[in-house]
Amino acid sequence: MSTTAQSRPRAAHGELRAPRDLTASPFLAAARGRRPARLPVWFMRQAGRSLPEYRALREGVPMLKALFDPEMIAEITLQPVRRLGVDAAVFFSDIVVPLVAAGIDVDIVPGTGPVVAAPVRDADAIARMPELDPARLEPVIEGTRLVVDRLGETPLIGFAGAPFTLASYLIEGGPSRTHERTKALMHSEPALWHDLAARLAGIAVTFLRGQVEAGADAVQLFDSWAGALTLREYREFVQPHSARVLAAVADLDVPRIHFGVGTGELLPAMRDAGADVVGVDWRVPLDEAVRRLTANGEPTPVVQGNLDPALLQASWPVIEAEVRRIAAEGRAAAAHIFNLGHGVPPGADPEVLTRIVELVHSLEP
Numbered sequence: 001m002s003t004t005a006q007s008r009p010r011a012a013h014g015e016l017r018a019p020r021d022l023t024a025s026p027f028l029a030a031a032r033g034r035r036p037a038r039l040p041v042w043f044m045r046q047a048g049r050s051l052p053e054y055r056a057l058r059e060g061v062p063m064l065k066a067l068f069d070p071e072m073i074a075e076i077t078l079q080p081v082r083r084l085g086v087d088a089a090v091f092f093s094d095i096v097v098p099l100v101a102a103g104i105d106v107d108i109v110p111g112t113g114p115v116v117a118a119p120v121r122d123a124d125a126i127a128r129m130p131e132l133d134p135a136r137l138e139p140v141i142e143g144t145r146l147v148v149d150r151l152g153e154t155p156l157i158g159f160a161g162a163p164f165t166l167a168s169y170l171i172e173g174g175p176s177r178t179h180e181r182t183k184a185l186m187h188s189e190p191a192l193w194h195d196l197a198a199r200l201a202g203i204a205v206t207f208l209r210g211q212v213e214a215g216a217d218a219v220q221l222f223d224s225w226a227g228a229l230t231l232r233e234y235r236e237f238v239q240p241h242s243a244r245v246l247a248a249v250a251d252l253d254v255p256r257i258h259f260g261v262g263t264g265e266l267l268p269a270m271r272d273a274g275a276d277v278v279g280v281d282w283r284v285p286l287d288e289a290v291r292r293l294t295a296n297g298e299p300t301p302v303v304q305g306n307l308d309p310a311l312l313q314a315s316w317p318v319i320e321a322e323v324r325r326i327a328a329e330g331r332a333a334a335a336h337i338f339n340l341g342h343g344v345p346p347g348a349d350p351e352v353l354t355r356i357v358e359l360v361h362s363l364e365p
């Protein structure tokens with residue numbers, strides 16, 4: 001990663017915006033493999049129902065309406081930055097937003113997640129998969145511009161869903177624990193699988209490029225359900241498509257974070273897909289993750305994670321001890337970005353998250 005954060009002019013409302021000065025950002029320093037002045041921290045799903053101000057703003061507003069309303073996108077993205085004091089904002093969006101923008105009938109059902117009206121399970125349905133016209137993302141991209149205008153010197157993380165996780169929602173029709181229809185199609189109709197995954201990779205690329213060109217300073221590729229795969233399945237059916245997404249945004253010169261859940265056996269393959277930062281879930285200690293990622297002499301990685309989100313309900317002494325342990329383990333990496341090992345649960349106490357940020361900022365990076 002060569003350029004400084006100031007070197008990329010950003011288009012905003014038709015004119016070039018003076019680039020923000022993010023050279024002091026501990027998050028971007030760590031994401032680029034440099035030991036930061038302080039240990040950076042943000043939380044996956046930091047914008048969401050755990051925040052009373054989020055619940056108030058969303059009252060009576062359907063999720064999909066909020067996700068395509070530039071002002072709501074901007075305000076919701078900023079809420080956790082103001083309240084928690086985190087070192088990065090994460091764009092308020094969802095992995096299904098580009099599918100909705102492409103014209104696919106997906107709804108987000110509270111307490112469930114994405115639900116697909118017509119699951120994609122055969123050659124005809126895959127052949128009918130629409131491409132994503134970037135113009136259909138305009139309200140979302142306008143939301144990105146508004147966020148960047150209001151963020152000051154806090155970097156913005158854009159994101160997209162990885163092809164496998166997106167494909168699972170489309171094939172299963174909604175959330176799944178075992179992804180059996182997805183895996184059956186992957187193994188029984190490999191050509192169909194690769195066609196669908198390639199189309200979803202293209203949609204993810206369009207979504208990520210739009211966010212970065214509108215001002216996002218880093219991206220995260222969420223392959224949340226990749227942990228359902230064997231290493232052989234991952235390498236044969238999934239890694240090539242995630243690698244295509246990460247390669248397709250490499251020219252934008254922003255750090256790329258690659259994250260999944262249950263991915264302890266897949267971490268080297270996920271790093272090999274082209275990540276600058278590997279996001280680790282709570283099951284693998286960070287120093288063990290570094291050992292797995294350097295087993296064949298590879299360069300010491302940058303890692304992100306990995307407090308167990310369930311422990312947010314534990315007593316403060318338990319949380320404090322876990323945070324200190326994770327920060328100590330993270331020192332085995334080239335740099336560490338503190339996070340949870342998955343998203344903030346809806347019932348989390350924002351006061352606890354704020355206290356974690358303060359504790360992390362007091363620890364050695």
Ligand SMILES: Cc1c2[nH]c(c1CCC(=O)O)Cc1[nH]c(c(CCC(=O)O)c1C)Cc1[nH]c(c(CCC(=O)O)c1C)Cc1[nH]c(c(C)c1CCC(=O)O)C2
Pocket residue numbers: 044045046047048049058063076077090091092093094095096108109110111112113114159222224342343
């Ligand atoms: C798998 C996945 C999805 N969406 C996403 C993923 C990958 C991240 C992860 O694994 O947690 C990505 C996502 N979606 C959302 C965020 C938060 C962004 C931010 O913090 O600014 C993120 C990072 C908004 C959202 N996306 C969703 C919510 C909850 C909607 C609400 O009721 O307010 C939020 C804040 C809905 C959603 N969307 C999805 C699920 C599983 C759910 C939860 C359903 C529920 O528990 O109600 C699909």
